[in-house]
Amino acid sequence: MTQQPADRTPVRVTVYGSCVARDSVDLAGHGRLAVIDYIARQSLLSAGHDLSAKFPADAHVAHRFQKRMMAADFAGDVEARLRSVRGRTDILLWDLTDERHGVHVFDDGTVVTRSIDLIAVPEALAVVEDARHIAFGTDEHFAAWAERADEFRRNLRSMGLFGRTVVLHVPWARTTVAGQPTPASMGTSADEANEAYRRYYDHLRNIGFSMLEFPEDKVLADPEHRWGLAPFHYTQDVYEEIVDRLLAQLGRGESTSGATAEDGVAASGPAAGSAPAEDESDGGRHDANPSAASSSDADNEE
Numbered sequence: 299m300t301q302q303p304a305d306r307t308p309v310r311v312t313v314y315g316s317c318v319a320r321d322s323v324d325l326a327g328h329g330r331l332a333v334i335d336y337i338a339r340q341s342l343l344s345a346g347h348d349l350s351a352k353f354p355a356d357a358h359v360a361h362r363f364q365k366r367m368m369a370a371d372f373a374g375d376v377e378a379r380l381r382s383v384r385g386r387t388d389i390l391l392w393d394l395t396d397e398r399h400g401v402h403v404f405d406d407g408t409v410v411t412r413s414i415d416l417i418a419v420p421e422a423l424a425v426v427e428d429a430r431h432i433a434f435g436t437d438e439h440f441a442a443w444a445e446r447a448d449e450f451r452r453n454l455r456s457m458g459l460f461g462r463t464v465v466l467h468v469p470w471a472r473t474t475v476a477g478q479p480t481p482a483s484m485g486t487s488a489d490e491a492n493e494a495y496r497r498y499y500d501h502l503r504n505i506g507f508s509m510l511e512f513p514e515d516k517v518l519a520d521p522e523h524r525w526g527l528a529p530f531h532y533t534q535d536v537y538e539e540i541v542d543r544l545l546a547q548l549g550r551g552e553s554t555s556g557a558t559a560e561d562g563v564a565a566s567g568p569a570a571g572s573a574p575a576e577d578e579s580d581g582g583r584h585d586a587n588p589s590a591a592s593s594s595d596a597d598n599e600e
Contacts, residue, residue, distance in 0.1 A: 308332040309548060312383050314340075314376065315393030318466050318530055322391070322544075325524075326537035330545060335383045339367040339413040340376050342446050343401045343439075347374040347408040357421035364415045368422060371411045377453055384457045389544060393466040394498060395530060398491065399484070400439055402429035435494030444501045451505055460506075464544060467499045467511040468536065470529035471519040480519045480529040488529040510543055512536065 308330055313319045314337045323331045353372040359365040370379075380390070399412040405428075412431060416422045432439045454460040470488035471480050480488050492514060503509050523531035 309545065310334045310386055310388045312380065312387045312390050313337065314380070314390060315466070316395040317525060318393040318395055318468055318532075319391040321525075321531075322466070322537045322540040325534060326541040328541075331541060334386050335379055337370070337376050337379055339364075339396050339411060339415055340371045340374075341397050341401050341409070341411040341443075342376075342450060343443055344371055344374050344409045344411045345376045345446070345450070347410070348372075349374070349404075349408050349410055352410075352425050354419075354421035354425055357419050359415065359419055368413065368415050368419070371413065371416075374409075377450075380454075380459060381457055384459050387459065387462060388548065390454075390459050390463040391466065391544070392463060393468070394495060397443070397498070398434050398486070398494075400432050400434040400436075402426040402431055404429045440497060443498065447501060448505060451507070461508075463507060464547070465499070465502050465507045465509050466540065467509050468530070468532070468540070469495075469512060469514045469517060471517045471532060472514065472529070474519045474521050474527065475533055476521070481527060483528055483530075491529065508547075510540060512539075 308327070309332070311323055311331050311333055312335045313323065313333060316338050320333070320336060320338070323333055349372045350369070353369050355369075357365070357368075359368070370376075380387075396411065396413060399414070399417070401409050401411055403409050410416070410426060410429070412426075416426070432442070451460060454463055470483075470491045472488045473479060483491070486494075499509065499511075517536055518533050519527060519529055519531055520533045521527045525531050
């Protein structure tokens with residue numbers, strides 16, 4: 299593990315995504331990284347669509363963090379928040395985890411994310427009842443998402459953030475450290491998810507985003523992970539390698555966690571005060587069928 303020298307302040311990270319990026323900071327940052335803002339549960343497709351008036355403010359949501367993230371998604375505020383922190387962000391760390399359930403599109407073209415929180419809150423589900431669900435991985439979803447990714451790239455450039463953006467491409471783990479198959483998440487297996495995500499990451503790579511990538515045979519799921527067993531809850535060495543490679547890109551350290559580009563862990567593209575930890579947990583709620591939670595759908599991201 300690379301230790302942060304005493305005379306260096308932590309690298310300031312804005313997280314756009316979910317458990318993969320945030321867990322990397324929390325579980326392997328060790329004072330080397332500090333979260334400036336955490337933008338979760340927002341598809342790129344909902345950005346810029348202000349549906350705040352439709353947000354069910356009286357919805358019963360178990361945790362304040364979940365409610366804040368849902369309200370932010372209804373407001374479509376990802377780019378506004380990025381503009382507000384661009385001067386305090388050394389790295390924008392982006393993972394695509396929260397794209398996996400697709401989006402809901404209303405008749406007027408406005409969009410909200412089908413997040414794990416929305417699925418679990420009856421008042422929120424009622425709001426999107428008449429909206430059309432566009433599933434992740436479909437041709438329609440990808441076409442709309444790729445066009446939006448091109449626009450997002452232009453907007454990041456105008457904010458001065460594109461060169462500081464790193465996309466985490468960490469595939470879902472097929473097996474656990476014990477060699478057991480990982481459970482499906484909401485009916486989707488690791489192989490199915492990895493295939494669905496492939497063209498999304500390919501598009502980001504092709505338009506010049508810096509990518510931090512792991513091959514599928516280099517990641518394992520950890521049954522003892524703090525959020526439970528899921529294909530995207532990894533062993534500690536994965537998070538350590540992510541942080542080491544981020545710091546290496548910034549010239550802030552050398553990787554000592556064992557994996558190198560020759561081992562199949564690649565970074566491509568241009569080189570790229572902590573947010574309060576309180577209330578940034580989802581309280582242990584899992585990604586599950588709203589009508590019947592299953593231990594095989596352990597999918598709780600903080």
